[in-house]
Amino acid sequence: MKSKSVKWWLYHILVGGFAIFMLYPVIWLVMSSFKQSETIFITAKSLIPDPWVWDNYKQGWEGIGGNSFGVFIKNTVVLVILTMIGQVISSAFIAFGFARLQFFGRGFWFAVMMVTLMLPYEVVMIPQYIIFAKLDWLNSLKPLVMPAYFGHPFFIFLLVQFIRTIPRELDEAAIIDGCNTFSIFYKIILPLIKPALATASIFSFYWTWDNLLGPVLYLNSPSKYTVSMALNMFLSNETVSNWGAMFAMSVVTLIPVFVVFFMFQRYVVEGISTSGLKG
Amino acid sequence: MTPNILKKNLTGYLFISPFIIGFLAFTLIPILASLYFSFTKYDLFSAPKWLGFDNYFKMFTDDPRYWQSVKVTVIYVFAGVPLRLAFALLIAMILNTASRAVGFYRSLFYLPSLIGGSVAVAIMWRNIFGDQGIVNILLGMFGIPSVRWFGDPLAALWMLIFLSVWQFGSSMLIFLAGLKSIPSSYYEAASVDGANYWQKFVKITLPMLSPVILFNTIMQTIGAFMTFVPAYIISKGTGGPLDGTLLYSLYLFLQGFEFFNMGYASAMAWVMLIIVGILTALIFMSSKYWVHYESEGGR
């Protein structure tokens, strides 16, 4: 039996120690959710709650305006899944076009895409709202979900960079084997950028999960609210905020995100072990 | 135009058509509208009033807070982005081993980024940097005197920078994906040739990773220029103390939505767009010299 080397211990102590250090704020958040709401900031120095209460979770779950927190989670899950699928698939499609295909005006459209990335949202927000109002899409998921199916510049750029790391000889070999453009996309490129696709999915998932501005603008009925909106409603500028409930529900909503991340990150890791060009 | 080239063009456009359609439908008009607004005085309630270049003149010659916000943002970007990327790469490399615990650690390091721009995080961050917060306690343990994070504009800005660096997880993940895409056969061949760790890093890892480094650099820079939520929450919407945390996007937001100078805010947005665009173009142009694409030529 091989005994654990000093290196193994050193690695785990350093990395583990650093991880705990990095996570202190998160640990603080979780511990605070079990403290009595009014005492959270007064006892901020000590991590351990005394007394340990579950009230915040009970209270937080009651939600807002007669909608339990479960409703908000459901709404958010629907929004996130629809968005994620749209963003990742459409971006992969578009990225293939930019990265692999030659066509007149490619550079121009690529530049246009990069430019859309650099304009702050606050500024296009209002004209966009007017457009959606005219389309009668207000108070629905449509303004949030529909644009997802037309690619997202961040993911397009990410996938372009990854596709460009794949040697063209693979494409050429496929063409010789009789593949058309679409099957090159589907059979060769797509499988090889799995890590990038998984990464994009993770980002898409939690950006949409955390997104507050979009839902605030376009979802008006409490029964359609998302988790981010609900969390924000526990806070108030002028009166007492319900910190306990907010922290508790933040923890609750963190769990799905963490789980999804944990599931997907395996794919990020399973990269290709060989370059695919043998012999 | 030969039929073959026509076909190639059509195929190309077919693939990027979703982007073009979405752009024309949802983005082009708002962008043009915001350009128009930048030349007007627009308070969101009454009709815009044409001002010509007045907004731009005011910004560059008559608004000290504008320059303050530029200074603050430049420090934030040029201090924060390299730190963040360095950390991300370092941790990604450390985690790029095949042990089982790695997946778990990876998730742990990524956790701060997951709770992202949420309000809870910003609030918690303020608490940690308080006069009696954990950061000062830690500094005390090393004999360093307490820092008045909220009392000094530069210290307050570092609060924001640290928050951004703390959330390096997303960059780390992308680096990890990139590292995993490097065929291990390259490293094996190098070992056979007698290369040591540092040589492998410089000759294999960095070049193979360079497209990803380019991506991360550009995206982090753009993102840093547009940071808003942490600055808003940590400074309670004021950009304080003494405008030390007045990031460009925060000032833009204040102008547009608190002072109702939407025209001015639009002008600010376009100036930022131009600057970030130029910076990105420069980075892209430099990429010819240091970025290596496997698909476009050999080693």
Added chain:
Amino acid sequence: MLIHSLDENWTWDDYQNLAQKAKAAGIYIDTGMKADVFFNYFLRTKGKSLYKKDGTGLGYDDDKLFEEFFNMTSNLVKEKAVPTPDYLAQLKGIEDDPVVTKDAIGIWQWSNQFVGLQQVANRPLEIHNMPGPNSKEGLYLKPSMLWSIASNSKHKKEAAKFINFMVNDIEANKLNLGDRGVPGSAKVKEALKPLLSPAQQQVFEYVEWAEQNSSAFDGPDPTGAGEVIELLDNLAEQMAFGQLKVEDAAKQFRQQAESILSQNQ
């Protein structure tokens, strides 16, 4: 040393003396005053106001008034009777305000915030009127909410009906219980009285007293007030940090505020 009660006709000098005593006892007097609100009050006690009636400029000509008021507030910070801005920046909200944690004697607030404060402080608190001289000229009843209808609204009648409901309907106000401010309608006030908690009663009584001891409200803030307020807050912060001399701040404020407000011509 105990202070049992404050005189109704107390002045700013009395206030500053009280602050010294608080400091000597190791606590703060309060957490400072919101610059635009209290400077305006101060100006009103001198027969001036912050904004001109038509909103195109400042409502006072003598910068000495600015210096008098802000010298007082900056000195309080310098002498540590009032906490510094960075201490204040770390407060999360009402629950860790020094008056709640028993580290300060009082707090400057709008009267309807009293109920929330009392709840968190969890001990009996008193409302006291503003210091003078001339507190009657200075004080005003400010509507906590100014209901308005957009001039290009297509449903003006319905909007008016809604506002009428919120202001005058007794059942609706019974649910509100003056949380957003004491109701303007005397009829509604009478109907609510029996339902009020002791803290809410204190607020209603104070507002009734204020009705008799105040002068006319100057009207809603002019366009651009948001910027002026931010400007004043900024300058006040710099003065509190000791980074800007009060005389210079007075000049800067006049110059920039006038330039902002002159756009309302």
